Amino acid sequence: MIGLYIRKYTSDFTPPERIVDFYKNIFDLVSITHDKSKGWDRESESKLNRDDLELIFERFCFEMFLEDKLLFGQALFIEKIKKSLVKYELTTSPYLVMNDFTKYLCLILQDGTEFTFIHRSIHEFYLAKFISKLEIENAKKIFNKKIKPIVVDNLTFFISHLNKYFYYKLFLLPIFETVKENSFFQFNYLKNNQIPQDILSYFECVAHDFDEFFISSSSLIKFLIHDSDNKQELIYFLNSYIFESMYDNEHYKLSHTINGIADITNPKFTKELHKHMNENLKFQERLEHLTLLYNDINRYIEIKENEVTDEDLSDI
Known part of the structure; x- marks a missing residue:
């Protein structure tokens, strides 16, 4: 290469x-x-x-x-x-x-x-190029049967550049709609608002070096995809849009410790964690980004599907 x-x-x-x-x-x-x-x-x-x-x-x-x-x-x-x-x-x-x-x-x-x-x-x-030139119903069959959400995927990356409409309509929108239907992520959050408690409830803290803690990604997966039939889509969403905004083991000081050791079963810790998350600008921006992206996906699809209307052709 x-x-x-x-x-x-x-x-x-x-x-x-x-x-x-x-x-x-x-x-x-x-x-x-x-x-x-x-x-x-x-x-x-x-x-x-x-x-x-x-x-x-x-x-x-x-x-x-x-x-x-x-x-x-x-x-x-x-x-x-x-x-x-x-x-x-x-x-x-x-x-x-x-x-x-x-x-x-x-x-x-x-x-x-x-x-x-x-x-x-x-x-x-060249596979992406082939798919990007297909009639949409044929492309949809391929996405439904063969293109599954995974963490790293050059194929969907190439499709996103070769045919943005297919990428939004056939790949990203179904993922976002699945998340919306199966979780409390509703893609309506704007920065500087209080983060909905339903979303915060997905997050737990785990002990980390005596008097510090960080957010547990495993707990989020446990809460969000428990007994779900759409695990691939939900895990893709978490890895691509949530975990990447949650730092590399970013951690906070706990005010509640016993002899310098955190008892993470204490509900005060979870309450304190949620308070920190509400004050975490980076996490707020990530949630707002999801709202803006979801709106952008739907707007782009609507514009693309209405490029030529009956009204445009009425005088022909």
């Missing part, structure tokens, strides 16, 4: 401003050898043009996503290329396309009898 970045920079002396821009340019970068004095294009063995090769590669990445494989043998490789060619009604040898992917484009490496992508993120970007 570093080599590709260097080739991108040396080919036109313009480092990409965003990581997504780098990935967008990779296919052109690897499929064209530019000689500044003469100018010439390498020819693919399959005789497919760059656009068709990229189309097939995107579909191939999707096929391997369905198989849940990043390492595969030649038989599966050829099978999925054949299927991709049929989907787009392109006629050429799948073996020549395989050579294009491995020798001409060099986006897939051969290691003995097996093949793999030059880097996992190459697969993720």
Whole structure:
């Protein structure tokens, strides 16, 4: 990947401003050898043009996503290329396309009898590109069946840049609606207000070095997802939007100790914890951010779905 970045920079002396821009340019970068004095294009063995090769590669990445494989043998490789060619009604040898992917484009490496992508993120970007161009009902099926909320996911990151509407409509909004339906997080909090006690009740304190305590993330998980059918969505929400705002073991001084040791079963500690949280500007800002983000998600979807209305077309 570093080599590709260097080739991108040396080919036109313009480092990409965003990581997504780098990935967008990779296919052109690897499929064209530019000689500044003469100018010439390498020819693919399959005789497919760059656009068709990229189309097939995107579909191939999707096929391997369905198989849940990043390492595969030649038989599966050829099978999925054949299927991709049929989907787009392109006629050429799948073996020549395989050579294009491995020798001409060099986006897939051969290691003995097996093949793999030059880097996992190459697969993720072109998979995201494939999904981002789908008709929405087909994209929705993929999100519902195959794209589950996890803590770190390059696929949804790429989709968020390639098709923000899909990212909001099919990924983030369902998560926020699930949280809203299954918790006291209602996304209506504004900074400097009192944090609702229902939300504070999710948080407990745990002992930490004699007379200090910090908030227990495990207790929040316990309260919020107890017997829930939507654990993945709720844990994703907690990790992405709550825990990251709760410092790295930020802790407070307790006023209630016995011989310098905290008895966290004392209800005074929880009451004191909630008081600290109400005074914690960073946590207030995080809760307000959730309100603003939820509103932004819904506003963006509404604007996108009303870009062209019947009224706009009434005079045609």
